[in-house]
Amino acid sequence: MNINLEQLYTRLTEIVAVFGIKLLSALIILIAGMWIAKQIRGIVERVMGKSDNDPILISFVSNLVYIAAVTFVAIAALAQLGIQTTSFIAVLGAAGLAVGLALQGSLSNFASGVLMIIFRPFKVGDFIDAAGTMGVVKEIQIFSTILTTPDNKKVIVPNASITGGNITNFSAMPTRRLDLTFGIGYEDDIDKAKSLIEQVIAENNKILTDPAPTIGISELADSSVNFAVWIWVAGADYFDVMFYMNETVKKRFDAEGISIPFPQQDVYVKTFNNNN
Template sequence: MDTNAVVAAVAVEETTPLMEKVQVMGMEYGAKILGALIVLFIGMWVAKMIKKGVIKLMEKRSVDPTLISFVASLLYMAMQIFVIVAALEKLNIKTTSFIAILGAAGLAIGLALQGSLANFAAGVLMIIFKPFKVGDVIDAAGSMGSVLEIGIFTTIMKTPDNKKMIVPNAAVTGGTITNINTFGTRRVDLIAGIGYGDDIDKAKAVLESIIAADERILKDPAPTIAVVELADSSVNFVVRPWTKSADYWGVYFDTTETIKKRFDAEGISIPFPQSDVHLYEHKND
């Protein structure tokens, strides 16, 4: 028998099982790869549809555009990771270690950025619950000013003396927030003191005429003018007119000045702290 023919026959016999194995493995892993690709493409498509749906829903509810973009991107990223893990599972690739690494990385990032995450959470809460809006004058985190911008991490305010303040959101929500002009009106609280020798009725009439003459002062609610205290050296009146929030400081300053001028013109004294100094001559024996 020809030697070459024998070698060729043996090679064919050895190659046949190998080819069968390759074919079997190709069919098996081909199906897995195809399944993984189907999961990947369909999952990514579903993730995009969910992202668009969330954006439309938040826009209908008039959610802040900055928050819409951030939440939609965060949700889309989380869904992408889920789809990739599902596709890897289709290939029989163990994703336990991968998920553990992601969890550890997330924990490390969370610890490193815990301050920023707290500011982010506070910003989300402010945008959702709206304790104040742009243009409101607030007193929060030890600062007072007009709100210029409510961001994801910080709130920007302008002080009455035209300074720009950038306050972390966590500091804003971490204490009491006083929204000064929510209701559109404010009460001006003043104290006017007269001497014990002055006529109380006359002083009260003067105060009432001052309040009645100012058109910025509201008739409803009615202003309050009453004796509030018999102090050490004065009889104190409380003067509490109501005005629009925009007129608050103008009414406050003008009324204070007018009270002084009218009391002087009417001969009503305004007591001030005084000290009597007594000198004694000491004679040596």
């Protein structure tokens, strides 16, 4: 009995010693690996920061690298303990596939968000038209983009909807061309009307002289002679100048006796006398 206990004690001692060494090695791998993962994340953040990358992209890439490194360290620590990691990796792969299939829409938005952060079709503060929504970009997130409409509504647009269609960035260029149409009657003086439009343009210092404004007759319509007026303005002055031109030209035409035709119909009623 004493011999059996001594043998058991010896065996247990050997097992604890071997397992203790493995456990200690696993802890060393885990602690050292976590430290190295943090250092790698810091290096990635510093390198990308020097390249003037978007903060969202820096945070996303650095965290992705950190998670990948930690996963590798955890698998290495489990392998050191003698745990078979092959089946563990297979289970993780199967779980990842199942989650991917269940979250196809979210993954699509995620991929689109990464592409937008990398290629930057627009940035925060730009005025854009995308996915049927027009507004100022307030925030670009991984899964969605937040816009504020001109009437101050907050709209959250999925990123996949944005990258899946046309994106119009009104803020990408410093200047914009404002296209206006003014109609006058056929009996009105064309040269006088053109001169008045030129005066209205010259009186506003927000209208650029280079490129020069363009004024010309674009159409001889059913009831009016239409002037096409193309003027260039800074992007921020677009709507101010549009309101100014429409109001001032109307007032100037009224003051000078130039008519602005509008659709109308003349109805003639003819009566018949029925004599029996």
